[in-house]
Amino acid sequence: xxxxxxxxxxxxxxxxxxxxxxxxxxxxxxxxxxxxxxxxxxxxxxxxxxxxxxxxxxxxxxxxxxxxxxxxxxxxxxxxxxxxxxxxxxxxxxxxxxxxxxxxxxxxxxxxxxxxxxxxxxxxxxxxxxxxxxxxxxxxxxxxxxxxxxxxxxxxxxxxxxxxxxxxxxxxxxxxxxxxxxxxxxxxxxxxxxxxxxxxxxxxxxxxxxxxxxxxxxxxxxxxxxxxxxx
Numbered sequence: 340x341x342x343x344x345x346x347x348x349x350x351x352x353x354x355x356x357x358x359x360x361x362x363x364x365x366x367x368x369x370x371x372x373x374x375x376x377x378x379x380x381x382x383x384x385x386x387x388x389x390x391x392x393x394x395x396x397x398x399x400x401x402x403x404x405x406x407x408x409x410x411x412x413x414x415x416x417x418x419x420x421x422x423x424x425x426x427x428x429x430x431x432x433x434x435x436x437x438x439x440x441x442x443x444x445x446x447x448x449x450x451x452x453x454x455x456x457x458x459x460x461x462x463x464x465x466x467x468x469x470x471x472x473x474x475x476x477x478x479x480x481x482x483x484x485x486x487x488x489x490x491x492x493x494x495x496x497x498x499x500x501x502x503x504x505x506x507x508x509x510x511x512x513x514x515x516x517x518x519x520x521x522x523x524x525x526x527x528x529x530x531x532x533x534x535x536x537x538x539x540x541x542x543x544x545x546x547x548x549x550x551x552x553x554x555x556x557x558x559x560x561x562x563x564x565x566x567x568x569x570x
Contacts, residue, residue, distance in 0.1 A: 395480035399423040403474060403486050408496040412464030415495065418457040419447070419486065423478045430456040433489070434472035442489065447474070467497045 473487030
């Protein structure tokens with residue numbers, strides 16, 4: 340503090356203006372110190388309320404598990420672990436397909452209650468160009484960090500989708516009729532027809548001589564057929 344000078348002077352004082360100037364300078368200095376003290380108190384109070392006393396100069400960190408290749412035609416998912424000592428502002432994925440110049444931007448979404456951020460990119464089945472990309476994270480203080488660079492991006496290759504394989508099937512093989520099944524019944528019908536034909540032939544040739552299935556006096560002679568049925 341500036342000690343207030345003696346303000347009494349007489350008209351005989353040879354330098355009255357100098358004393359008045361000194362008085363004004365001391366008053367201005369005291370006023371400036373008072374303003375500085377009030378401003379410092381306000382700043383300290385704000386820092387105490389927010390719980391921070393230092394300026395955030397530390398950027399976020401990014402941990403990424405790189406996947407070397409994916410299948411063309413499927414959505415390609417990119418996931419990264421991102422953390423900051425204060426508060427993150429945003430996490431973004433920048434990507435392009437090999438042979439193009441500009442990068443497209445996708446906002447990465449946080450998985451609930453974790454520090455993992457994810458984004459997906461659609462691909463075409465007939466387009467197997469590599470995906471070139473990098474990830475950027477920023478915090479509320481403006482600190483920024485990138486994983487990969489625009490001039491040297493990370494890469495994920497795309498491989499064509501495999502055609503579905505067909506399995507050759509053999510035609511069904513007809514099975515032989517089992518003994519006692521429908522096949523045996525067919526044989527019974529065929530043999531029955533043959534037996535009836537034989538009896539009819541024997542009856543038609545009867546009446547002359549000794550050769551028939553009936554005698555000359557009209558008596559019927561029984562005809563017995565013995566046939567082996569295939570098993």
